[in-house]
Amino acid sequence: MNWKSAGSWNKQDRNQTTHYHFIDILKKPIEIYIFIDPLCPECWALEPFIKKLSIEYGRFFTIRTVLSGQALCANRESFEKPRQLKDIWEKTANRTGMPCDGDIWVENPIHQPRLASIAIKAAELQGKKAGKRFLRKMQEMAFLDKQNITQEENLLTVAKRVHLDLDEFRNDLYSCSAKKALHCDIKITKEMEVDELPTMVFFNESEDDAGLKISGSYPYEVYVRILKQMLQKEPLPAKKPKLLDFISHYNFVGTKEVAVVYDWSMEKAEKEMKKLQLKQLVEKVPVKFGCFWKYTQ
Numbered sequence: 001m002n003w004k005s006a007g008s009w010n011k012q013d014r015n016q017t018t019h020y021h022f023i024d025i026l027k028k029p030i031e032i033y034i035f036i037d038p039l040c041p042e043c044w045a046l047e048p049f050i051k052k053l054s055i056e057y058g059r060f061f062t063i064r065t066v067l068s069g070q071a072l073c074a075n076r077e078s079f080e081k082p083r084q085l086k087d088i089w090e091k092t093a094n095r096t097g098m099p100c101d102g103d104i105w106v107e108n109p110i111h112q113p114r115l116a117s118i119a120i121k122a123a124e125l126q127g128k129k130a131g132k133r134f135l136r137k138m139q140e141m142a143f144l145d146k147q148n149i150t151q152e153e154n155l156l157t158v159a160k161r162v163h164l165d166l167d168e169f170r171n172d173l174y175s176c177s178a179k180k181a182l183h184c185d186i187k188i189t190k191e192m193e194v195d196e197l198p199t200m201v202f203f204n205e206s207e208d209d210a211g212l213k214i215s216g217s218y219p220y221e222v223y224v225r226i227l228k229q230m231l232q233k234e235p236l237p238a239k240k241p242k243l244l245d246f247i248s249h250y251n252f253v254g255t256k257e258v259a260v261v262y263d264w265s266m267e268k269a270e271k272e273m274k275k276l277q278l279k280q281l282v283e284k285v286p287v288k289f290g291c292f293w294k295y296t297q
Contacts, residue, residue, distance in 0.1 A: 016080055020287065029206055030061035030230055035068045035189060035199040038116045038135060041089045043198045044143055045096035048260035049220050051250070056237035057227055061065060061202075065135070066191040067117045067182060068197060075255075082109050089143075090289070096217075097256040099268060099290035100143035108148050114182075115150035116142075121156075121181035122211035126164055133162040136295060140252065144287045203215045247295045249283060254292045 020060045034050070036043035050063070077288035086102030093100045104110070116138065124131030141147045147154050152173070159169045172178050192201060196215040200223070203211040212226060228234055240262060242244075247253060273293050276282045285292045 006093055027205065028060055028062050029204060030227065031205060032061050032063050032205045033061055033066055033188075033192070033201040033203070033211070035066045035192075035194045035197060035201075037113075037197055037215065038120060038138055038149070039066055039110065039113055039142060041092035041098075041100050041143070041195045042096075044100055044139055045092060045098040046198050047098065047139075048254070048257040049223060049255055051229070051253075052261045053218060055222055055240060055246075057224070057235065059277070060227065060240065063169060066188055066200075067120060067184045067185045068194055069114065069117060069182070082106050093289040097290065099254060099256075099287045099292070101146050101288040103144065103190075103288070104146040104148075107214070108146055110142075110148050110150055112150045115155075117182050117185075118178050119149075119155045119173060121185075122169055122175070122178040123159065124181065125172045127167060130162065130163060130164055134158060134164065137161050138267070144285075145293065181189060202226055202230050244276060244281060245267060248297065249292060251273075251284075251295050253292055258293070 036046075054063070077145060082105035083103040083149075089100045089102035091106070093102075110116070119137050120131055120138065123134035138149050138155075141154060141158060142149045149155065149158070155173065156166060156170065159166055192211075192213070194201075194215070194271065195212075198217065199213060199215045201211040201213045212230060213221075213224070214226060241249070243258070243262070246258075246261065250257075255266055255269050257271065258264065259266050259272060262272075264272070272282070272293075276293075277284055281295070281297060282292045283296050285294055
């Protein structure tokens with residue numbers, strides 16, 4: 001297992017302006033940096049685990065998403081070989097259960113992947129939550145709908161879906177601010193010696209030690225074990241929400257995400273979602289290698 005120290009990272013460099021929910025009595029002791037790229041299928045496949053970790057132990061940590069840009073550099077040659085990227089995406093979908101349609105690289109290839117990351121930073125200028133919503137919808141558009149997420153009309157469609165100020169987003173998309181923000185993320189990636197995606201680095205605010213870094217993808221239990229190690233205690237997981245509450249909160253989720261969060265098999269997750277479908281509470285959205293569910297109320 002590739003665990004290693006993140007080095008002598010200066011905590012003062014990290015974001016100290018995070019706002020916490022009113023039910024949090026104390027500041028959350030753990031901060032998790034998640035290094036991703038919006039076009040990395042392994043990062044997309046991490047989504048179910050992040051949801052589950054947030055539900056069960058989110059009272060102990062905050063998350064900072066860092067756009068590394070590394071996948072683009074590492075796969076620069078692959079971008080010239082669309083069928084190779086198609087195979088990578090679809091093998092990941094088959095292995096992880098998180099659908100992604102590699103046909104995009106044959107039917108609607110992306111030639112300027114850096115623009116996707118710049119767009120995310122432009123969305124973040126309207127708030128971290130706005131940036132998070134934008135990233136998720138952008139990933140859905142690329143991985144599920146096979147849309148080129150570097151074309152302006154598609155970026156504006158995503159911005160509209162997550163209720164951004166469209167004029168502000170359009171201006172920020174071509175601003176120095178968005179480019180500088182992305183450059184800052186890339187700088188953090190280099191300083192923390194992140195060379196694989198996804199990578200998670202756990203920091204304990206109450207300790208002076210360097211963070212604990214885990215590179216690549218692992219079973220959910222590994223992330224829980226690291227979190228407990230950083231907390232130096234064995235907290236019980238929070239009670240899971242009712243399935244309909246989970247769906248209504250996220251609005252659009254995959255069968256794999258439901259299965260992971262509720263510790264169900266894929267068959268059990270599909271069965272439970274079909275019950276909600278019969279009640280007309282959700283709509284089934286078939287995609288290549290699986291399906292997603294849209295809350296309809």
